[in-house]
């Protein structure tokens with residue numbers, strides 16, 4: 001690689017799961033790769049997980065990001081080397097096989113059925129040590145599982161990308177999340193990939209009749225130009241369409257954003273379910289999947305207080321009762337959004353629309369979740385609907401609305417995708433079945449944007465396997 | 479200037495007022511650029527509202543007057559006022575609890 005302007009064969013923009021895997025496989029195949037990342041290059045251990053320091057260090061806009069609509073939906077994205085993998089819970093799912101069939105049917109995606117993806121799932125699972133928790137499972141998570149079992153609903157422990165090493169005395173440690181900075185990024189660097197952190201790409205410009213790209217970026221306050229023969233855009237489901245729009249590339253880009261709108265409820269149990277320093281909850285209820293799933297969230301004291309901010313009385317006693325409380329969620333697939341660049345502003349405007357049916361589905365999901373939690377022995381439930389009374393018995397469930405109120409519901413999500421869907425249906429898709437942007441030979445997308453629709457499961461497993469497959473296809477190895 | 483009675487949370491959550499304030503200000507700086515200006519204007523209006531209703535800028539009102547103003551904005555029919563309070567309240571609660 002030479003200086004001014006920097007040149008490389010392949011520029012990978014964004015170092016989340018999509019970008020890290022792409023950069024790693026291309027570097028290992030001998031390509032001259034530059035991995036460009038807007039956020040800082042920090043070790044996984046730079047801050048306690050799920051802390052306010054993590055928000056400051058590793059989240060985009062400090063986590064203060066919202067999709068506008070009625071209701072609005074708060075979302076978060078990672079912004080650091082490793083992207084979302086550095087801040088997430090590590091819950092792993094393969095893409096549901098029937099969903100892959102649906103993508104083949106509706107988007108004309110080729111070569112992406114279960115058997116096509118299997119080797120890529122397996123490669124990522126090995127690289128990230130995906131497996132079940134060998135130690136004691138968090139009580140709050142077990143409560144969800146027990147409630148579901150009593151009702152005969154399908155519930156299971158979800159595997160995670162955690163590695164458990166033994167101490168010299170032979171005991172297993174708490175486990176270390178196998179984020180990108182623990183796995184594919186060190187591998188990429190060892191294979192000669194260069195990493196340029198704290199460098200935000202502003203726009204892409206074709207040169208030489210489209211044979212190479214000029215990448216306009218800002219690195220720690222200074223404008224830099226980078227020349228690359230091929231560019232992979234891996235900035236995540238919001239920032240990838242934003243960058244492409246800023247570069248004048250718009251065909252089916254940023255118009256079909258999907259997410260998993262999520263409603264939460266805090267449950268208080270008579271006994272301790274949430275002792276200090278408890279690990280990530282890992283059970284999910286899949287009885288009503290793919291439309292509806294339930295799970296348990298990180299329930300630290302600050303997150304519990306935040307979740308109870310609509311319930312003044314509970315907020316007053318959370319500091320004495322928080323070990324009896326945990327946050328549970330119900331997520332649905334539904335709604336659609338778009339990403340727009342406002343003239344003169346850097347950050348994209350995200351809008352998301354939920355239909356009346358989506359709001360009904362959310363209300364049904366919340367009702368079922370509350371029913372499960374009461375069955376599991378919860379004494380009080382605090383749904384995240386402003387002005388909603390606490391629920392203490394099964395009869396109280398009738399007080400829950402039949403459809404979530406647009407003006408009082410506090411929704412959030414950590415799962416964003418589908419803003420640049422892939423497939424051979426050029427009318428509907430932004431890229432071909434392997435991530436190549438239509439009409440531009442040497443421009444690819446490799447991140448959550450490619451998923452044709454909301455998967456209904458935690459998405460990183462799908463993002464990684466698809467990035468793995470597409471990188472090998474690019475290298476002619478498939 | 480930032481009193482637990484005004485914000486309506488337990489006193490020990492505001493033990494580290496300085497840290498909470500700097501977190502809130504830093505989060506404001508980090509928010510998406512197109513939101514900063516409207517929020518800056520709203521913050522100014524909120525402060526000014528104290529002058530209109532209580533004879534002093536919000537930051538100089540007594541804790542009970544501050545609480546009244548917060549509650550008025552919280553229960554306002556204008557969604558933007560409710561969202562504004564919710565934004566700051568969330569940051570204060572989250573950081574206050576983080577520093578305990």
Ligand SMILES: Cc1cc2nc3c(=O)[nH]c(=O)nc-3n(C[C@H](O)[C@H](O)[C@H](O)COP(=O)(O)OP(=O)(O)OC[C@H]3O[C@@H](n4cnc5c(N)ncnc54)[C@H](O)[C@@H]3O)c2cc1C
Nearest residue numbers: 014016018038083084088090091201236447448458459460
């Ligand atoms: C709190 C949280 C918990 C989650 N839990 C789970 C879970 O348990 N299981 C699961 O499967 N998924 C989970 N997810 C979702 C998962 O982390 C994401 O789906 C995944 O990280 C998306 O990968 P990506 O490669 O598409 O993009 P990202 O991970 O978002 O990475 C994109 C990267 O690109 C960088 N970037 C953006 N724009 C630019 C630019 N212009 N120039 C340079 N760099 C840029 C960003 O800073 C970022 O680092 C969670 C997410 C969050 C936030």
